[in-house]
Amino acid sequence: MPKILVTGGCGYIGSHTIVDLIETGFEVISLDNLINSDESVLDGIFQITGKKILNFAVDLADREMLIPVFEQNSDIVGIIHFAALKSVNESVHRPLQYYSNNITGLINLLDLSERYSIKNFIFSSSCSVYGDSDELPVTELTPLKEAQCPYAYTKQAGERIIQDVTRVRDNFSSILLRYFNPAGAHHSALIGESSRNIASNLVPVITETAIGKRQSMTIFGSDYETRDGTCVRDYIHVMDIARAHTLALRYLLDQTEKQNESVVFNLGTGEGITVKEAIDAFEQVNGIKLNYTYGQRREGDVVAVYANNKKAQEILNWIPSRDINEIMRSAWEWEKVRSTIH
Numbered sequence: 001m002p003k004i005l006v007t008g009g010c011g012y013i014g015s016h017t018i019v020d021l022i023e024t025g026f027e028v029i030s031l032d033n034l035i036n037s038d039e040s041v042l043d044g045i046f047q048i049t050g051k052k053i054l055n056f057a058v059d060l061a062d063r064e065m066l067i068p069v070f071e072q073n074s075d076i077v078g079i080i081h082f083a084a085l086k087s088v089n090e091s092v093h094r095p096l097q098y099y100s101n102n103i104t105g106l107i108n109l110l111d112l113s114e115r116y117s118i119k120n121f122i123f124s125s126s127c128s129v130y131g132d133s134d135e136l137p138v139t140e141l142t143p144l145k146e147a148q149c150p151y152a153y154t155k156q157a158g159e160r161i162i163q164d165v166t167r168v169r170d171n172f173s174s175i176l177l178r179y180f181n182p183a184g185a186h187h188s189a190l191i192g193e194s195s196r197n198i199a200s201n202l203v204p205v206i207t208e209t210a211i212g213k214r215q216s217m218t219i220f221g222s223d224y225e226t227r228d229g230t231c232v233r234d235y236i237h238v239m240d241i242a243r244a245h246t247l248a249l250r251y252l253l254d255q256t257e258k259q260n261e262s263v264v265f266n267l268g269t270g271e272g273i274t275v276k277e278a279i280d281a282f283e284q285v286n287g288i289k290l291n292y293t294y295g296q297r298r299e300g301d302v303v304a305v306y307a308n309n310k311k312a313q314e315i316l317n318w319i320p321s322r323d324i325n326e327i328m329r330s331a332w333e334w335e336k337v338r339s340t341i342h
Contacts, residue, residue, distance in 0.1 A: 001027040003075050008082030010037035012193045013182055020242040022049040030055040036196045044191035060105030070116045078120035078249055087200050088300040091151035102154035110165050120252040121174040123162050127305050128152035137308040140264045149300035166262040173258045175248045180234035180268030180307050182241045184327035185334035192334030206282050207335035209290055216291040219275050220298035230275040232304035234268035237322035241267055247316040268307025269320050282328040
């Protein structure tokens with residue numbers, strides 16, 4: 001079985017992708033320093049797949065600590081790189097922390113991938129690279145506008161670094177996956193979104209409000225030029241995102257001769273949903289009324305962004321199969337389980 005290194009493997013998208021990789025026949029090892037995750041997710045992966053995953057609790061920014069991981073796993077054929085700090089709001093207030101962590105970690109990983117002859121690299125990017133786009137839905141050819149926050153800039157810079165490296169490195173290919181808004185949980189409710197830090201993404205904020213961890217939630221901004229005044233986003237089920245990584249990896253591995261190309265794919269449903277519509281969907285699917293108020297706009301938020309995903313459909317044969325209702329149903333089932341564990 002081909003061995004894949006997943007950085008951030010104990011995190012939200014990383015853990016769900018590990019499940020999909022295992023079920024598709026890959027061997028996986030994880031590298032996660034656990035600053036925003038917990039190794040307990042590996043128990044959930046084991047219950048789902050029957051496979052025990054080894055995690056190396058190493059910081060990507062510490063190059064010397066990374067070397068033994070690669071020395072002990074010289075048969076790695078591909079890297080899927082999730083590990084990064086990812087809060088838009090936090091990045092505005094702690095820019096140096098985001099630049100240091102996200103950029104240094106990527107550079108170390110690319111450096112060691114060359115040293116240990118790993119020829120396939122997949123990068124967890126973000127729709128935030130598009131900035132406040134004039135064009136909707138955005139395609140992979142949509143010009144990137146100014147990043148609205150340091151987090152988004154680390155993704156823009158990360159993409160450029162990978163593209164520059166791919167262009168000159170022999171026998172090396174990469175894929176940049178621009179996520180829109182991953183949400184939901186595995187249908188087993190054994191794994192889901194479970195950050196160590198205070199949740200800032202909409203769906204876990206919704207479920208935490210529903211279960212009583214929060215007295216209420218705030219919708220940031222009610223005066224945007226959208227159909228109901230709230231921001232528009234493209235919510236995509238995390239297991240659909242996970243499947244895209246497996247398909248992207250297959251695409252790279254099937255290339256017998258590397259073309260020194262760095263291919264970009266949007267991962268979204270192609271449908272824009274407002275924050276208010278997402279809340280309405282949760283209430284309707286789960287029969288729960290949420291306590292929420294409207295507040296000021298949040299610094300770093302763009303008005304609207306959603307995907308044109310035709311390129312991923314045509315090249316990777318990737319078609320999202322779960323809608324906003326399934327996202328909200330699975331997220332709530334996970335929240336109920338998570339609340340009994342913690």
